[in-house]
Amino acid sequence: MAIKQTLQQWNAEDSAELYGIRNWGAGYFGVSSKGDVVIYPTGVPTDKAVSIPDIIRGMRERGYDMPALVRIENILESQIRTLHESFRKAIRELGYHGEYRGVFPIKVNQQQNTVEKIVQFGAKYHHGLEVGSKAELISAISQLSDEHACLICNGYKDEEFIDIGLSAVRMGYKCFFVLEMPGELELIMERAKALNVRPILGVRVKLITKGSGHWAGSGGERSAFGLTSAQVMDVVDYLKQNDALDCLRLLHYHLGSQIPNIRDIRSAVMEAARIYAGLVQEGASMGYLDLGGGLAVDYDGSHTNYVSSRNYSIDEYCMDVVEAVMTILDERQIPHPHIITESGRSTVAYYSILLFNILDVSEVEFGDAVPDTPPEDAPEPIRNLWDAYNNLNVRNLQECYNDAVYYRDDMRQRFVTGQVTLRQRTVADKYFWAIIRRIAEEKAKLKHVPKDLEEIDAFLADIYYGNFSVFQSLPDAWAIDQLFPVMPVHRLAEFPSRHAVLSDITCDSDGRLDHFISPQGIKKTLELHPVTDGEEYYLGVFLVGAYQETLGDLHNLLGDTNVVAIRINEDGNYDFVREIRGDTVADILDYVEYDPRTILDDLRSAAERAVRAKRITPTERYNIMQVFEDGLRGYTYFER
Ligand SMILES: *Cc1c(COP(=O)(O)O)cnc(C)c1O
Numbered sequence: 001m002a003i004k005q006t007l008q009q010w011n012a013e014d015s016a017e018l019y020g021i022r023n024w025g026a027g028y029f030g031v032s033s034k035g036d037v038v039i040y041p042t043g044v045p046t047d048k049a050v051s052i053p054d055i056i057r058g059m060r061e062r063g064y065d066m067p068a069l070v071r072i073e074n075i076l077e078s079q080i081r082t083l084h085e086s087f088r089k090a091i092r093e094l095g096y097h098g099e100y101r102g103v104f105p106i107k108v109n110q111q112q113n114t115v116e117k118i119v120q121f122g123a124k125y126h127h128g129l130e131v132g133s134k135a136e137l138i139s140a141i142s143q144l145s146d147e148h149a150c151l152i153c154n155g156y157k158d159e160e161f162i163d164i165g166l167s168a169v170r171m172g173y174k175c176f177f178v179l180e181m182p183g184e185l186e187l188i189m190e191r192a193k194a195l196n197v198r199p200i201l202g203v204r205v206k207l208i209t210k211g212s213g214h215w216a217g218s219g220g221e222r223s224a225f226g227l228t229s230a231q232v233m234d235v236v237d238y239l240k241q242n243d244a245l246d247c248l249r250l251l252h253y254h255l256g257s258q259i260p261n262i263r264d265i266r267s268a269v270m271e272a273a274r275i276y277a278g279l280v281q282e283g284a285s286m287g288y289l290d291l292g293g294g295l296a297v298d299y300d301g302s303h304t305n306y307v308s309s310r311n312y313s314i315d316e317y318c319m320d321v322v323e324a325v326m327t328i329l330d331e332r333q334i335p336h337p338h339i340i341t342e343s344g345r346s347t348v349a350y351y352s353i354l355l356f357n358i359l360d361v362s363e364v365e366f367g368d369a370v371p372d373t374p375p376e377d378a379p380e381p382i383r384n385l386w387d388a389y390n391n392l393n394v395r396n397l398q399e400c401y402n403d404a405v406y407y408r409d410d411m412r413q414r415f416v417t418g419q420v421t422l423r424q425r426t427v428a429d430k431y432f433w434a435i436i437r438r439i440a441e442e443k444a445k446l447k448h449v450p451k452d453l454e455e456i457d458a459f460l461a462d463i464y465y466g467n468f469s470v471f472q473s474l475p476d477a478w479a480i481d482q483l484f485p486v487m488p489v490h491r492l493a494e495f496p497s498r499h500a501v502l503s504d505i506t507c508d509s510d511g512r513l514d515h516f517i518s519p520q521g522i523k524k525t526l527e528l529h530p531v532t533d534g535e536e537y538y539l540g541v542f543l544v545g546a547y548q549e550t551l552g553d554l555h556n557l558l559g560d561t562n563v564v565a566i567r568i569n570e571d572g573n574y575d576f577v578r579e580i581r582g583d584t585v586a587d588i589l590d591y592v593e594y595d596p597r598t599i600l601d602d603l604r605s606a607a608e609r610a611v612r613a614k615r616i617t618p619t620e621r622y623n624i625m626q627v628f629e630d631g632l633r634g635y636t637y638f639e640r
Contacts, residue, residue, distance in 0.1 A: 015492035018527060020519045023301025024485045028075050028350055029542065035493030037540060041074035041568040043082070048572030052489040056355060056538060058576065059564055065639055066538070067356035067468040068562040071114070071545070073577065075351040077121040082314055083343060084125040090318040096326055098336040100318075101150050103128040105293060106136040108344030108546050112143075113565060113578055118347070119143050128174070130154060130342045134161045141168050150340060151175040152290065154204065154225075154252070162188050166197045178202040178252045178290075180225045185235055189242060201239075202250030202290065203232050205275055209255070209268040226253065229275065236282050248284040250340075251276045254292030257345055261305040262312035265294060266320050273328035280334050289325060290340040297349045299483055299543055300517040308483045308517070314346070345546040352545035354561070355489065356468040358537040359505065359638055361498075361530075363462045370434045371427065378427065379420055381407040385431035392435060394442045398450050401439055408432040436460065458514070458524040462500040464531075466539060467638045470504045470511045471555035474541060474548055478510055483517050485542040491529050499525035502539075505638060506556040554591060559583025559636040586632040596632055603628045 016022060016031040027043035038049035052070075059068060080102070087100035104118045106129055118127065126148040129140040132155030140151055141164070151173050153165050157180075168175040177188055177199055185201075192199045206226040227235065239245045255268045269291060280286050295317055296310035305311045312320070321339065329336060374386045388403040411428035414420045440460055443453050468474075476482035486502070501524070504511040516526045531537045552560075565578035586596040607621045616624065 010493070010495035012493045015487075015496070017519070018496070019487040020301045020485070020517060021487065023303070023519060024298055024517065024543065025301075026298070026350055028072075028078075031492050033493070035491055037487070037489040037492070039072055039075075039568065041072065042078050043075075046572075048568075048570070050566075050568050050572065050574050052353070052355070052540060053538065055564075055566060055574075056489075059562075062576065062579070064562045064564060064579065064581075065635055065637065066536075067354060067466075067473065067637055068564060068582075069473070069544075069549070070353045070355060071563065071565040071578075072351050072353070073117055073121075073565055073567045076114075076117055076348065076545075079347050079350060080118065080121045080125070080127060083318075083341075083347065084122075084127070086314045086318040087322070087339070089315070090322040094319070094322050094326060096322050096336055098338045101126060101128065101288075101338050101340045103130040103150050103152050103340060103342050104347055105130040105132070105342045105344040106140060107132055108293075109348045110136070110139070110550050111563075112139070113563075113580070114348065114545075115139065115143050117565075119146075122149075126150075128152065130344075134158075134164060137161065137164055137168075141173065144173070147172050147174060149174065150288075152178060152202070152250075152252070152340070152342065154178045154180060154254075156180060157184055157188070159187060159191060162191045163195065166192055166195050166199060169197050169200060170195070174200065176200045176202045176250050176288075178204050178250065179227065179235060180204050182227060182231045182234060185238060189244065199247055200249050201247045202252050202288070203227055203235055203248070203279075204252045204254070205229070205232060205272065207253050207255065207268055207271050209264065209271050232275070232279070236279065236284060240283070245283050246285045248279065249286060250288035250290055251279060251286070252290040252292060252340075254342070255294045257293050258296045258307070258310075259294040260296050260307055260310045262310075262316060262320060265312075265317065266324050268294075269321050269324040270328055273325045276337065277329055277332050277334050281332075287337055288340055289337040290342065291321060293342045293344050295341065295343045295346040297345050297543060297546070299349075299485065300522075301485070301519070302521075348545035349543045350545060352549070354468065354473050354541040354544050354548075355538060356466045356541075358464050358531055358539065359467050360465040361462050361500075362465070364433070364460050370430045375424075375427065377424075379411075379414065379424060381410040381414070382424065382428050382431065385428055385435070389431055389435050389438070392438050392442070394445055397439050397442055397446075397453060400435055401453060401456070404432050404435040404439075455524075457499050458501070460499065461525040462498050462528075463503050464500045464528060464539075465503050465505065468504050468561070469506050469552075469555060469558040469637075470513065471506060471508075472552040472558050473561060474513075474544065475551040475553065476547060477513060479551075481515065483515060483522070484544060485517055486513060486526060486539060487542075488529060489538050489540045491537070494529055496527035496529050498528045498530055500528045501525060506558065508555065511555075554588060557585075557588045557592070557636060559588040559591075561637070562635075583636055584633055585636055588636055589632075599632070600629070 012031045012033050012035045021029050028040055030038050032038045036051040036053050038051050040049050126146055128149035128151055130152040131137045131140050165175050188199055204226040253272050259265055276289050298310050299308040302309045374382050384407045388400045392400045411425055415425040440456055443449050470478045502513040516523050560583045562582040563580040564576055566574050567577045568574040607624055610616045611621050
């Protein structure tokens with residue numbers, strides 16, 4: 001990439017390219033000529049874009065501090081629309097006879113506000129919900145009212161779960177019980193008889209086809225859930241004997257989440273369609289084929305079959321799926337089923353953005369200029385470092401780098417064994433950093449930078465301390481090294497002259513972001529702007545709407561962030577439609593079994609003891625108690 005090194009030449013367009021925003025943004029995000037990240041509510045660039053710095057200002061004015069999660073409702077609506085319109089188009093173009101029915105798997109983002117909006121935006125498409133537990137089922141029944149929408153019950157079911165689901169069927173919900181384990185069937189039939197309800201049944205099958213990717217383990221023959229084909233046959237036989245084969249309406253599988261390769265998706269659909277055909281031939285009523293989740297998000301924008309990407313568009317996904325089902329079923333002249341997918345990640349990922357401010361920056365200390373000649377008494381490694389420093393040129397960078405590391409380590413070793421003084425060690429460190437800095441300058445002139453030298457950037461990287469917790473807000477970045485797009489949300493018309501890694505405020509060495517997406521692959525540092533005194537610098541982590549919000553934990557007792565939901569209107573104005581305050585310190589202590597009232601009592605007694613010991617006056621005690629009480633009511637993150 002041709003790098004424009006100076007402030008004068010750099011513009012917002014260069015930033016858009018550098019951070020790859022058009023590659024991963026799916027049309028929802030762009031950079032304004034002023035240098036702000038802007039949101040295009042329908043995924044199409046318009047001049048009605050809303051700027052993120054403007055949203056931040058609005059939040060600040062309303063008393064919401066960073067970090068904050070911003071949910072853009074329009075994007076959620078647009079993703080649901082895109083999925084349905086793409087399926088409709090494929091169905092129309094291919095002449096498919098069944099319909100498409102989407103369901104949202106609640107586990108991907110269980111927040112009430114999210115589920116409520118999905119039900120609202122999906123209403124005109126009869127978009128339903130998928131649940132895997134009693135709590136999710138109850139929340140789904142409370143939110144859904146459309147009798148044409150599907151309510152799919154996966155997961156292990158006990159009697160209570162079954163009774164709740166059967167009651168929903170009674171009330172007119174299209175509530176499917178998907179058999180995950182052979183043992184569930186008898187209990188369901190028994191309860192159905194007792195409650196006098198005809199159950200709507202599905203079977204989850206284990207496919208031979210396996211996807212690749214982070215989560216592929218949930219598909220395949222050895223997956224924990226689902227029936228083998230022998231067990232499916234047992235289900236059919238049992239239902240036949242009990243005169244209930246008409247209850248079997250659906251076949252389900254789930255290959256795993258984030259399937260990057262369309263070929264895996266196709267193979268799975270074809271295998272499932274064959275099983276579906278077999279069940280119809282056995283006499284089951286059927287009518288629904290449920291392909292589970294797996295529709296991936298292109299987090300790195302590379303459009304490849306790499307784990308954080310996908311090598312297909314939503315349109316291609318829909319065409320391939322519909323076509324594959326059709327091909328297999330037409331061979332056997334079996335009526336086309338309604339197709340259900342349980343897309344979670346792709347539905348919600350785009351709509352949430354994590355915003356945070358930078359609290360501090362630590363730069364590599366180059367220290368003062370190095371001594372022209374080594375001191376008289378300098379030990380050999382220092383002389384060698386000095387030689388390396390003086391002989392450095394563009395042709396021997398690798399050699400100098402190796403020498404620098406070797407003699408620096410040698411000096412450290414001598415220091416720990418007491419052979420050199422602290423001052424001598426410091427001289428060696430100065431030469432070392434001087435060499436590293438020269439290498440960094442010289443290597444910019446090279447066409448092909450040796451692998452080792454690429455590491456130097458990470459070595460020299462600044463650490464930007466962000467006001468957020470990786471564990472709370474980006475759990476997958478910590479647990480499975482998932483990549484999310486990260487970039488400044490303003491100042492993009494300025495040249496980002498610093499190379500940085502990000503650290504959160506947990507002070508945990510794992511609380512870092514040190515791998516970043518780039519149009520050239522993965523990079524170990526992120527280009528950022530120097531932080532100016534007295535001015536906030538804001539970064540955004542994008543595409544965090546799926547799985548991140550509730551998987552997070554309370555590491556260091558940092559709690560939920562503030563959340564605001566935003567609705568962008570047609571005229572380009574926007575409203576704060578929902579605000580949810582993040583956890584207070586008292587909320588968090590409550591989660592870990594403290595009673596905030598008891599804490600206050602304990603603090604009061606502690607302060608009273610200090611009064612008795614005459615360390616503080618009663619008036620000081622009063623002021624100190626105010627400080628504690630404010631602290632308990634405060635936000636768990638850094639407040640300015
Ligand atoms: C997790 C899960 C999903 C969601 O998958 P995505 O890849 O996020 O769309 C769908 N169905 C089942 C059964 C799941 O367990």
